[in-house]
Amino acid sequence: MIPQLSEDERLFLIDKLQNGEPLPADFKYKLFPTLQREYELVYAGKMRKEDLLADEDGTTAMPLQVEKVFNGTREGFADGWRNLMVFGDNLQFLKTLYANTDELIRDRVKGQVKLIYIDPPFATDSDFNSKTGQLAYTDKAKGSDFVEFLRRRLIVAKEILASDGTIYVHLDVKKGHTIKLLLDEVFTGFQFAEIVWVCGLMGSGKFFPKAHETIYCYKAPNAAFNPPPRLGYSKRITNALVKDENGWFYTRGRESSGGSNYLKTYICKNPNLTKEEAIEEANKNRPQTAWDVWIGKDEIAEAFNDYPVGTYAFVEQDSTGYPTQKPEELLKRIIEASTNLNDIVFDFFGGSGTTAAVAEKLGRRWITCDIGKLSFYTMQKRLLQIQNSKSLTNPKQKHGIPARTFATVNAGLYDIAKLNQLDRDNYRAFVLNLFEIDPKSQHINGIRVDGQRFGYYAMIWNFWDFKESEVDEDFLNDLHSSLRGRVGNRFYIIAPANQVGFIADYHEIEGVRYYFLKVPYQIIQELHKKEFARFRQPQSKSKINDLSDAVGFHFMRQPKVESRLEGSELIISHFTSLYSEEGTGRDMANFESLSMVLWDADYNGSEFLMTGSVFAADLIASRKQKQKDLEKAESEGGNLFVEQLRQELTNQTDLRIPLTSVGARVAVVFIDIYGNEFKIEFKPVQ
Numbered sequence: 001m002i003p004q005l006s007e008d009e010r011l012f013l014i015d016k017l018q019n020g021e022p023l024p025a026d027f028k029y030k031l032f033p034t035l036q037r038e039y040e041l042v043y044a045g046k047m048r049k050e051d052l053l054a055d056e057d058g059t060t061a062m063p064l065q066v067e068k069v070f071n072g073t074r075e076g077f078a079d080g081w082r083n084l085m086v087f088g089d090n091l092q093f094l095k096t097l098y099a100n101t102d103e104l105i106r107d108r109v110k111g112q113v114k115l116i117y118i119d120p121p122f123a124t125d126s127d128f129n130s131k132t133g134q135l136a137y138t139d140k141a142k143g144s145d146f147v148e149f150l151r152r153r154l155i156v157a158k159e160i161l162a163s164d165g166t167i168y169v170h171l172d173v174k175k176g177h178t179i180k181l182l183l184d185e186v187f188t189g190f191q192f193a194e195i196v197w198v199c200g201l202m203g204s205g206k207f208f209p210k211a212h213e214t215i216y217c218y219k220a221p222n223a224a225f226n227p228p229p230r231l232g233y234s235k236r237i238t239n240a241l242v243k244d245e246n247g248w249f250y251t252r253g254r255e256s257s258g259g260s261n262y263l264k265t266y267i268c269k270n271p272n273l274t275k276e277e278a279i280e281e282a283n284k285n286r287p288q289t290a291w292d293v294w295i296g297k298d299e300i301a302e303a304f305n306d307y308p309v310g311t312y313a314f315v316e317q318d319s320t321g322y323p324t325q326k327p328e329e330l331l332k333r334i335i336e337a338s339t340n341l342n343d344i345v346f347d348f349f350g351g352s353g354t355t356a357a358v359a360e361k362l363g364r365r366w367i368t369c370d371i372g373k374l375s376f377y378t379m380q381k382r383l384l385q386i387q388n389s390k391s392l393t394n395p396k397q398k399h400g401i402p403a404r405t406f407a408t409v410n411a412g413l414y415d416i417a418k419l420n421q422l423d424r425d426n427y428r429a430f431v432l433n434l435f436e437i438d439p440k441s442q443h444i445n446g447i448r449v450d451g452q453r454f455g456y457y458a459m460i461w462n463f464w465d466f467k468e469s470e471v472d473e474d475f476l477n478d479l480h481s482s483l484r485g486r487v488g489n490r491f492y493i494i495a496p497a498n499q500v501g502f503i504a505d506y507h508e509i510e511g512v513r514y515y516f517l518k519v520p521y522q523i524i525q526e527l528h529k530k531e532f533a534r535f536r537q538p539q540s541k542s543k544i545n546d547l548s549d550a551v552g553f554h555f556m557r558q559p560k561v562e563s564r565l566e567g568s569e570l571i572i573s574h575f576t577s578l579y580s581e582e583g584t585g586r587d588m589a590n591f592e593s594l595s596m597v598l599w600d601a602d603y604n605g606s607e608f609l610m611t612g613s614v615f616a617a618d619l620i621a622s623r624k625q626k627q628k629d630l631e632k633a634e635s636e637g638g639n640l641f642v643e644q645l646r647q648e649l650t651n652q653t654d655l656r657i658p659l660t661s662v663g664a665r666v667a668v669v670f671i672d673i674y675g676n677e678f679k680i681e682f683k684p685v686q
Contacts, residue, residue, distance in 0.1 A: 005030060041181045043144035049155050053098070057152065058530025058551055061099035062092045063433035065418060067408040070384060070607070076405045077342065077365065081108070083404060085356065085383070086369040087376045087675075088411030089535060089550035090348040093369050094156040096411060103429060104409070109367065113161050114224065114343040117334055117355050119170040119326060120150055121545030147178055149549070153348065154186050160346065166219040166338040168195075170326070176214045183216055190218040196293045197330065198300070200311035215334075224340055228290040228333050232283030233267065234305040241279075247271025249278045294333065309333055318390065321613075322352035322378045323544055331358040332392050339364055353379030360403050361392050369411075371535050372544060373671050377598055377610045380408060384607055412553045413534075413675055416520050420496075428460055431494050434553060435517050445482045450494075457487045458517075461495035471516065472501035480509045492517055520555035528552065534582060534674045537595035539645055540617035559593070559672045565682040570599070570657040570668065577672040591616070591649040593672045602663030603681060612659065619655045620648045 005013070009030075016023055023031075047057060069082070076082060084104075086093050096102055100110045154169075161167060167187065171179055184192075195215040202210045219225060240251045250266040267282035288305065295301035296311035310327025319325065331354050335345055341363050347355035350370035356379060359366035370376055382389075383403045391397045422430060428450065432439045437451040437458045449457045461471055469475070471493055483491065490513050493500075497518035505524040506515045515524060523532045532552030538544050562574035577593035580586055594616040601611045659666070666682040 039181070040185055041147070041178070043147060045144055045148050047148070047152065052152055052155055053159070055095070056529065058528065059089075059091050059095060059549065060436060060552075061096040061101070061433070062088065062411045062553055063430050064096060064102050064104045065410045065414050065430070066104070067410055067415070067418070069405060069407045070380075071403055071405045074402060074405050081365055083356070083360070083365060083406035084367045084409055085350070085376070085379055085406055086367070086409045086411055087371070087373075088369065088409075088413065089371050090369045091153055091156065092550060093411045094153060094160065094348060097160045098156050102433060103426075109344065109346075110160055111162055112344055113346045113367075114165050114340075115335060115338045115345045115364075116157055116161055116165070116167040117170070117331065117345070117347050118157075118168070118349045119324065119347075119351060120349050121324075143178075146175065147182060150179060151182050151186070154183065157346075157348070158186055162220075162223075164220050164222045164224065166217065166223045166225075168334055168338075169216045169218075170197075170213065171216065172210070172213045176216070180216060183218060187218040190220055193217040193219070193292055197309065198293065198295045198297075200296050200313060202312065217338075219338070224338060224343075226337055226340075227287075228307075228337050230288040230290050230306045231302070232288055232305070233279060237267075238275075238279055241267065241275060249273075249275060290333070294330070296327070296330075307333075320352045320378050320382060322375065323541065325352035326354045328354060328358050328361075328390075328392060331355055332362065335359055335362055335364060350375055350379055353382045357382050357386055357389070358392070360386055361399055361401075371550065373537055373675060373677075374544065374596060374598070374613060376408075377608065377613075377669070381609045384609060412550055414520075414553065414555050416555045419519070424464060431460060431517075431519060432458075434521075435492070435494060437492070437494075444486050447479065447482045449487075453492055455488075456490040456492060458492035458494065461493055461499065463496055463499055466499075470499045470501045471495050473507070476507055476509060476514055479514070480512065483512075484510065487512065489513065490515065494519065497522075521553070523552065534579075536582075537671060537673050537675050538615065539595050539673065540615050540641070554674070556676050558678045559670060559676055561670050561678045561680070563668070563670070563680065565659075565662075565666060565684055567684070568659045568662050570597070570659060572597070572655040572657075572670070573653075575655075575670060575672075577674065577676060579672070579674055579676070582674075589646075589650040591652055591655060592646050593674075594619075594649065594655075595671045595673045595675075597657060598669045598671070599657075599659060600667040601659050601661060603665040603667035605665065608667055608669065614657055616649060617645055619657065620645075620652070 009027075013023065013027065051057070064086070067087075097105060097109050100106055154167075157167065169179065169183060180194075193216075195217060196212050197215060198212045200211065237251050241249045242251070243249055244264075246269075248266055248269045248271060250264045252264055267286075268278040270278065270281065273281060290306055291304075293304075294309045295304055295306055296309055298308045301308035308329065309332075310329040312325075312327075314325065314327070318328075335355075335358055339345060339362075342365060344365045344367065345355060345359040346367045348369045350356065350368040352375070353368060356366045356368040360383065368379060370379070383406060387398065387400055387402045389399050391399050419427070419430060429439070431437075432451055435453060435458070437453045439451045441448065441450055443449070444457070447459070449459045451458050489511055492515050494517045497520055500516050500518055502516060506513045508514070515527065517524075525531060530551050532554070533550060534554055535548050535550040536546075538546065557578040559578060560574065560576045561572070563570060563572045565571075572591075572594075575591050575594045577588055579593075581588050581593075596613060596615045598608075598610050598613045600608050603609075662682075662684050664683065666684060668680050668682065670678040670680075
């Protein structure tokens, strides 16, 4: 019920509005009462769900561009499903799934995902200003930024989740309790469980050092649930077993109601079985369900009569080298508990790829997404070599089965060469989706239009048939003479950038603006709700979990790279991005825009299986004191690290990377801070 305003309050508000003055904050709940029945999390920058789903945040669905199909000859799913590994901003990808228009995923994902597991960055470098872990929030918005960052993704994710689905959100004490309130808002009506994962001692000091993390589980009432088993009866019970006069095994315990009587509990009523056989029979007939405390270490788990779910301490053959990698045993328990064979499992903070790898081993369909290049190549290698990883049923053996066919996909950062290779129908579908054009083909006075963008007509320039022509003034005059008075005051033309004969964003004839949506696109700011922004790839390992949103779409432009391989040493003499610095428009100096270098030291000619990686910050070949200065700046966060790293990189004459061993072919991927790649293959002299 909306509270009544007094006459004085109404007059006061009218006066404020007429004078363009801000309204006092204490009127917020009088004018806009909360619709939450119990409570809600209130903070700066919180967007309405309806506005988010209507793209008022400026983040829109992006068309999906298949980069490569791996294991294409492998047996897949009967309905043609192909697992997806997506590189791109996860909010953009979530909105693509929500829009449900892209041919790759249409009617195959939205509302059909049975399990979402995410492990979002909950220990980002931006949270702290010192290695002692002291909080360094400069203002309240720092914390609310993370909350809203995650909330927006969870809201859209709920729309993707099946009505009988389950979501697990993995967090720790720094953010967990705040996000719990947020999850309660988004997943109302779901059953809730708080799982404590005892991951091993990770903290130090005297004030309750960290030894666990928390996983919040929200399960739809009708969702699948296969209770994870424990080992069976505990040693306390089995050691106390005795036989009665009939040969039946039982144990005695004081009644749970607090009485003084001792009660017999029979585990098996077959007098012909030995004690060991009776225990085995009892465990089979009366399985013990796992509790909500999951133990990582073997010996501690056994003491709690449970199976271990792993810790952060990986042996070398299991480690991917990616920070925050989770153990496969942990994801095995989650996936088996909340899905069945062939169900879709979705992880939109892909990281090291544990979710996808375990889903693959368990015969589930999977989709994973990450915006980090290191994550993308880590996951790719992990899935391509999954047959060599350990078996989930017998860790002493290898899995032994190659991954089913899967596709690597770009969302928001596109390869123009691959776009130009598409046939007409697929090209049309892609660019219409890219520029948010509703595909409604029709003819207006003999001119074909391909759709509408927010109520205005749009056409795709037929460059297939007019390769030697361009969109010039003569073409527009002819077009306008046919469309005059029939298309309103705005018309869009999609065309290759090299076939548009105008420098300006539009050309106006008799009050009609003909806008040029060029491919590759240079943003026309007035056509978009929010300025386009690229996600910045990290230049240091500690920055992997920094949070940022990508806005809009971009086309890949290969950096300019000069490099050589001398023996087993990679030497880089030049690296510059073809994009200027975002925000300033400044051309960046040599090495300044380098994010990371990845390599496959024994390239097989078709699959890039990363064997090593290095970040730009690791390549500073200067005095130890400069390294210490850089580490100090990094620990203090903010722009100090970025500026000092920029100076150190531009001071280098070359960058040298020792490759421990090289095969007959070496593949190297150089990546700039905006995710653009330059790939090269070397053939060392043997």
